[in-house]
Amino acid sequence: MNLQDITVVITSFKSEGKILTLLDSISRNVKVIIIENSNDKKLTKRIESEHPNVMCYLSKDNLGYAKGNNLGLSKVKSKYALIINPDSKLERNALDNFLKSAEKYPNFSIISPLIQEKQDKNKYVNLKNNNLFEVENVKGFAMFLNLEQFKDIGFFDDNFFIYFEEMDLCRRLRNKNKKIYLDPTITIFHDGGSSHDKSINFEMEISRNWHWMWSSFYYYKKYDGYPFAFLKMFGKLLSAAIKTFVYFLTFNSQKRKIYSSRLSGILNSILMKKSWYRPKIH
Numbered sequence: 001m002n003l004q005d006i007t008v009v010i011t012s013f014k015s016e017g018k019i020l021t022l023l024d025s026i027s028r029n030v031k032v033i034i035i036e037n038s039n040d041k042k043l044t045k046r047i048e049s050e051h052p053n054v055m056c057y058l059s060k061d062n063l064g065y066a067k068g069n070n071l072g073l074s075k076v077k078s079k080y081a082l083i084i085n086p087d088s089k090l091e092r093n094a095l096d097n098f099l100k101s102a103e104k105y106p107n108f109s110i111i112s113p114l115i116q117e118k119q120d121k122n123k124y125v126n127l128k129n130n131n132l133f134e135v136e137n138v139k140g141f142a143m144f145l146n147l148e149q150f151k152d153i154g155f156f157d158d159n160f161f162i163y164f165e166e167m168d169l170c171r172r173l174r175n176k177n178k179k180i181y182l183d184p185t186i187t188i189f190h191d192g193g194s195s196h197d198k199s200i201n202f203e204m205e206i207s208r209n210w211h212w213m214w215s216s217f218y219y220y221k222k223y224d225g226y227p228f229a230f231l232k233m234f235g236k237l238l239s240a241a242i243k244t245f246v247y248f249l250t251f252n253s254q255k256r257k258i259y260s261s262r263l264s265g266i267l268n269s270i271l272m273k274k275s276w277y278r279p280k281i282h
Contacts, residue, residue, distance in 0.1 A: 011068035140166030
C-alpha cells in the first residue's frame, strides 16, 4: 500500500481561511478532491495553482455536506478515501498510519482518528492502550473509508443537508454487520468552530439551527417511526415556539431569527417537506 491508494475528499463552503491550512498538511503525493459549495472561482483557481494534486469542482447549488461528499466520492478511483472538514489539519504521518491500520484490519468500513478539538486543547483522551477498537458512531469531520464496503449500501443519505448524516451512515453499516473502528494512534486536529469566513457567521448560525431541527426529526422518523420522532422532538418544538414569541415581544431580532429558524426547521420536517433551507449568501 502507498499514498496513491488514498484520495482526500473535502466538501467546503467559503472556507478560504481554513482550507489552505488543511491542504498544507496533506502530502503532495495524495490526490485531493474539493467540492466547493459556492461559486468562488477565484479561490478554486488559487488552490489548484498552489496545489497541483488538487482538483476543485464548483457545484451549481449549495449541496450541503452529505450530497457534496457523495459527489466527491463519485469521482474517487482509489481504494480508500479520507473525508475531512476544511477546518481540520492532519497530524504528520496520519495518512501512512491509516494505511497501516487498513492493512491490519482489511475488513473495516470506517476508521475514525482520535479527535483533538481546538476548544479542548488542554483536554486529552486517556485510553488504556493504542489498539483499534470498534465503535457504533464516528464524528463526521474525519472518516477514513474502505470504499469496497459501501457498494451495497451507498454513501450518505443526501436528504440530510448537514447534521446526522454520519450517524445515519454508521447505522446502515452496523445493520449490515460492517466494522467501524476508532484508531487512537492517529490524531487529526479540528478547529471545532466554523469552517467558513467570519463575515457570514450569523447567516450560517441561522442555517445550522434550521438544519439541526430538520435533520433530528428526519433521523428519528427514519429509524423509529413518525410517532416516536414527534414525541422525541415535541419539547424542542414547544421551546422554539415559545422563545420565538418571547423574543418577538422583547424586540430581540437576532434571537427571534434563531429560534424562528428552529421552529421552521422542525415544522418542515414534521410536515415531511424536503430540507430546503440554504444560507442567504451571495
